[in-house]
Amino acid sequence: MTRTALVTTVILVYLGVTLAVGLAAGRRASRSVQGYVAGDRDFGLLVMYFITGATVFSAFAFLGGPGWAYSRGAAAFYILAYGVLGMAPWYAMGPKVAALGRRFGFVTQAQLLVGRFPSRGLSALLALLTLAAFVPYVTIQMRGAGIVIEAVTDGAIPIAAGAALAYAIVLAYVLASGVSAVGWTNTFQGVFMLVLAWALGIYLPMRLYGGVGPMFERIVAERPELLALPGRTGGGEPWSWGGYSSAILASAIGVTMWPHLFMKAYTARSDAIIRRTVILFPTFQLFLIPVFLIGFAGVLFPESPEQADFILPFLVLRSELPALVVGLFCAGALSASMSTGDALLHGAASVVVQDGVRPFRELGDQAQRVLMRIVVVAVGGVAYLFALVEGFSLVELLLASYGIVCQYMPTMLAALYWRRATTAGAAAGLLAGAAVSVFFFLNPELRPLGLHEGILGLAVLVSVRSAPQEAAHVESYVG
Amino acid sequence: MQLRIWRTLAWAYHILFAAAVTWPLQTLVNDPTPLVLGLPRQMAWTAAWVVGSLIVLWRLDAARARELRRTENASGDR
Numbered sequence: 328m329t330r331t332a333l334v335t336t337v338i339l340v341y342l343g344v345t346l347a348v349g350l351a352a353g354r355r356a357s358r359s360v361q362g363y364v365a366g367d368r369d370f371g372l373l374v375m376y377f378i379t380g381a382t383v384f385s386a387f388a389f390l391g392g393p394g395w396a397y398s399r400g401a402a403a404f405y406i407l408a409y410g411v412l413g414m415a416p417w418y419a420m421g422p423k424v425a426a427l428g429r430r431f432g433f434v435t436q437a438q439l440l441v442g443r444f445p446s447r448g449l450s451a452l453l454a455l456l457t458l459a460a461f462v463p464y465v466t467i468q469m470r471g472a473g474i475v476i477e478a479v480t481d482g483a484i485p486i487a488a489g490a491a492l493a494y495a496i497v498l499a500y501v502l503a504s505g506v507s508a509v510g511w512t513n514t515f516q517g518v519f520m521l522v523l524a525w526a527l528g529i530y531l532p533m534r535l536y537g538g539v540g541p542m543f544e545r546i547v548a549e550r551p552e553l554l555a556l557p558g559r560t561g562g563g564e565p566w567s568w569g570g571y572s573s574a575i576l577a578s579a580i581g582v583t584m585w586p587h588l589f590m591k592a593y594t595a596r597s598d599a600i601i602r603r604t605v606i607l608f609p610t611f612q613l614f615l616i617p618v619f620l621i622g623f624a625g626v627l628f629p630e631s632p633e634q635a636d637f638i639l640p641f642l643v644l645r646s647e648l649p650a651l652v653v654g655l656f657c658a659g660a661l662s663a664s665m666s667t668g669d670a671l672l673h674g675a676a677s678v679v680v681q682d683g684v685r686p687f688r689e690l691g692d693q694a695q696r697v698l699m700r701i702v703v704v705a706v707g708g709v710a711y712l713f714a715l716v717e718g719f720s721l722v723e724l725l726l727a728s729y730g731i732v733c734q735y736m737p738t739m740l741a742a743l744y745w746r747r748a749t750t751a752g753a754a755a756g757l758l759a760g761a762a763v764s765v766f767f768f769l770n771p772e773l774r775p776l777g778l779h780e781g782i783l784g785l786a787v788l789v790s791v792r793s794a795p796q797e798a799a800h801v802e803s804y805v806g
Numbered sequence: 807m808q809l810r811i812w813r814t815l816a817w818a819y820h821i822l823f824a825a826a827v828t829w830p831l832q833t834l835v836n837d838p839t840p841l842v843l844g845l846p847r848q849m850a851w852t853a854a855w856v857v858g859s860l861i862v863l864w865r866l867d868a869a870r871a872r873e874l875r876r877t878e879n880a881s882g883d884r
Contacts (some may be wrong), residue, residue: 401838407852408827411859415820418863540844547838547846554838554846572828577825602867616845616853642836 330650334479337654341519341661345512346496352511353504360695363505364434364677366591368425374510375595375604377517378670380611382588383410384520385464385667386471388451389660390636392615395607396622396724398635400550402558402566403619413582418605422598423743424589427804436589437682443742443804447686452754453735454683457586458706460728461675465710467725468668469494473714475660478640478651485748492715493661497669498707502700508593511668516662521614523659528617531624532608533640539620546626553626561635573779577733584735676702727768730779734760746801751793778791812862812869818864823855 356362370378388406395403424439433439437453469490476489484492500508529539536542547554557571583589597603625631625638632641642657676699684690684698738757741748767774795801825831835851842850 401846401848404827404849404852407849407856411856412820415816415859415863418816418866442868538844540841543838543841543844543846551838554848556832556836556848568829568833572832575828576824602863602870606860606863606867609856612856614861616849619849 329654331349331480331483332652333650337651338476338479338657338661339448340532341658342493342496342652345515345665346500348515349496349500349508349512350503352500352507354378356505356507358696360435360681360692360699361432362507363696364681365428365590366506366510368429368593369596370510370594370600371596372600372603374514375591375600376607376611377514378510378591379414379512379588379604379608381517381520381662381666382591382670383582383667384611384614384663386468386660386664388615388618388662389520389524390471390475392618393622393625393639394636396619397625397638398559398563399566400553400558400626401556402571402624404556404558405571405574405578407612407615407619407719409578410582410607410615412575413579414608417583417592418602419801420583420743421595421601421605422594424592425595425598425601428593430803434590434593435678435681436584436586436739437678439743440735440738440753441682441686443800444738444748444753446750446754449748449750449754449757450682450686452757453586454678456731458675458683459677460585460725460732461587461671462706462710462713463725463728465671465675466667466713468664469710469714472661472664472668474637475640475657475664478637478644479657487715490711493665494668494707494711497665497672498704499705501669501673505699506673508596509673512669513666516666517611519659520666521611523656523662524614524617526617527639527643527656527659528620531646532620535624535628538738542620542624542627546623549666550626563593569775569778577729577779579735580733581729582639584732586678586732587670590674590677591670620657666730672703672707675706676700679706717775730764731761734764742804744805746805747795749793749796752801755772757789809866809869809873812866816862816866819858823859826855827852 357367359367361367392403392406395406427433427439427442431438436644437450437457440453440582441450470486472493473486473488473490476484476493477486480489485582500512511541531541532539543554552565553559557566560566560570573643592601595604621639621642625642628642628645630641630645632638639660640656643653648656678694679702680690680699685695691699734757737760738753741753741756826835830843835848838846838848840847845853
């Protein structure tokens, strides 16, 4: 068997196992909206741990993480800092959100917000913002999958075909089994990501420099500017402290407000499981250490890839690794892409139908499930069309949507903890925050201190001058 | 009582964590050498805060479990 054929075989076996796991997962779930969207609120600790970790860490972490360490040096450490900061408040918030979900039958994030602040307009606005944020996010995952497959098969499978193959599998299991498939495939994919990242992150520095310590000693001697915080910008200039610090804070706030992650609070079997998932999250987060080691291993490598994000496949293909390991690496990268992409597609469909359509039109359980599957295919199709367009600046769009998702935070805190908050105040705050965030994204030169536009949006406070809500209604959410 | 202390500690820890990895506190830890376990010092610093989060939240959870057992026992005695 030739090398390419062997690598391709490993990838196909991985995809086959993923599909089998995804299809088998759906057999246990009930055929209802609650089963399709919230897994009958019956996920245990193992699945919750991996669904959280594997969904948070996408193709961006697996390819972009080494890319950042390689080209921007210490700037990459911000990714290591924010995940746990974002997840820790969930120890208190998660069980509260889950309790409201059980009590009122919520399965999405917007349902909770609209439950406290009744407004069909707010519901539609949240659905629209979510959809706008998800499409570029899914597109990046698809391109990531295509790029990896193209690289390791020496171009035998081009990006378009590789992305189509990986996401045809994702569509198949998300359509058949809903969130149960997302949960169980993420468990399989999460194990893959962890093992591959740690193995490669320790192996590559050993092989190229004789160890992690000797590698950094050489970087300190030859490229000291890379290891000084706040690191470099994409263009190689020194990054600002304001940019570094606010990237940590904005991402920490964004991470728990992403609707596809937020709604996983409804899938846990018990509050204790949500708390333990939060406690254990740092063990997943630490896989960024080997991810960065891979990127740093490329710093003193004699050749360099065309784009920084390709440093991982570039090193893997030039380090004379056995074909089996190259194939497994590829499966690890696909895991990172698919485990985020599936949650996004499933989340987009749930949000569009539950928050965008249902408030306006009465739908039966069966009709909802059919419509959600149609939206899964539609969102996947649109994202795939974007993925085929070269040179489209999706990362920029994704960063903009992170800024908008950040603006959910004050509204969410108000819904859960602030008695005096009202619908008018919540909607005005959300719109004003999003507007400020978009304004500074479009006019980056106006940002004070180079702060992230999401943080600037949060600074907009809206005074509440409308009549307070009924005490009993407030008590059921805040109490 | 213990639960309240651990809850306060957990909040304080994560606020300190956020402060320790951003400007201006992080500027105090900004020399990559001496390497810690082979890693640049800033990276080991951030990783140590991540591990600390696990320990603090785990202790908080243990305190919550003790509190729950105590109240259950108390209501059983009555």
